Amino acid sequence: DAGVTQSPTHLIKTRGQQVTLRCSPKSGHDTVSWYQQALGQGPQFIFQYYEEEERQRGNFPDRFSGHQFPNYSSELNVNALLLGDSALYLCASSSRAGEQYFGPGTRLTVT
Amino acid sequence: AQTVTQSQPEMSVQEAETVTLSCTYDTSENNYYLFWYKQPPSRQMILVIRQEAYKQQNATENRFSVNFQKAAKSFSLKISDSQLGDTAMYFCAFMKPNTGANSKLTFGKGITLSVRP
Numbered sequence: 712d713a714g715v716t717q718s719p720t721h722l723i724k725t726r727g728q729q730v731t732l733r734c735s736p737k738s739g740h741d742t743v744s745w746y747q748q749a750l751g752q753g754p755q756f757i758f759q760y761y762e763e764e765e766r767q768r769g770n771f772p773d774r775f776s777g778h779q780f781p782n783y784s785s786e787l788n789v790n791a792l793l794l795g796d797s798a799l800y801l802c803a804s805s806s807r808a809g810e811q812y813f814g815p816g817t818r819l820t821v822t
Numbered sequence: 823a824q825t826v827t828q829s830q831p832e833m834s835v836q837e838a839e840t841v842t843l844s845c846t847y848d849t850s851e852n853n854y855y856l857f858w859y860k861q862p863p864s865r866q867m868i869l870v871i872r873q874e875a876y877k878q879q880n881a882t883e884n885r886f887s888v889n890f891q892k893a894a895k896s897f898s899l900k901i902s903d904s905q906l907g908d909t910a911m912y913f914c915a916f917m918k919p920n921t922g923a924n925s926k927l928t929f930g931k932g933i934t935l936s937v938r939p
Contacts, residue, residue: 753929
């Protein structure tokens with residue numbers, strides 16, 4: 712049973728560009744949460760998807776958007792990239808009553 | 823809003839010894855969950871231990887145990903018989919259960935633990 716998978720592993724983008732990160736949840740999980748982790752800091756909650764809808768959102772601008780597909784996989788989109796968006800982006804999946812299992816993350820570098 | 827505070831940025835322990843990592847939190851909720859996550863250099867966030875606030879008994883997972891003091895809003899992690907593989911960043915996290923989908927995790931800033939051979 713594969714755990715949570717994320718792609719790509721690393722990504723380098725230029726300021727102003729747009730990026731899409733992908734996440735496949737653990738088998739049996741229907742909820743996907745996204746977190747941003749700056750270097751040396753704890754993860755910060757971006758948003759959570761359940762039943763293809765955004766259910767909760769953290770304190771992130773509208774440049775951050777997402778999507779959940781019928782197979783429960785999810786995408787995180789960031790528009791108009793800023794240098795400050797450079798971080799590790801973590802995806803976590805869970806079932807409605809369960810714990811959150813994290814993927815290995817995508818390291819985004821904005822130059 | 824909930825906050826989680828880890829005031830020790832880093833700690834070091836000799837292999838086979840015991841170390842305690844501190845965490846405090848602030849919430850007005852009565853029912854919630856607390857977690858310790860481990861993040862080794864490989865970046866994968868791994869759940870170490872979980873505590874439900876309504877349970878008075880402290881959670882234990884093999885060499886890992888917690889000291890949960892609800893009134894003091896304190897949640898420390900004790901690692902016994904430290905091993906080199908315990909070297910990692912450790913994050914304390916809070917979650918308020920939500921109806922329907924799971925709620926979000928609120929993390930502390932983390933503590934870097936180094937185990938010396």
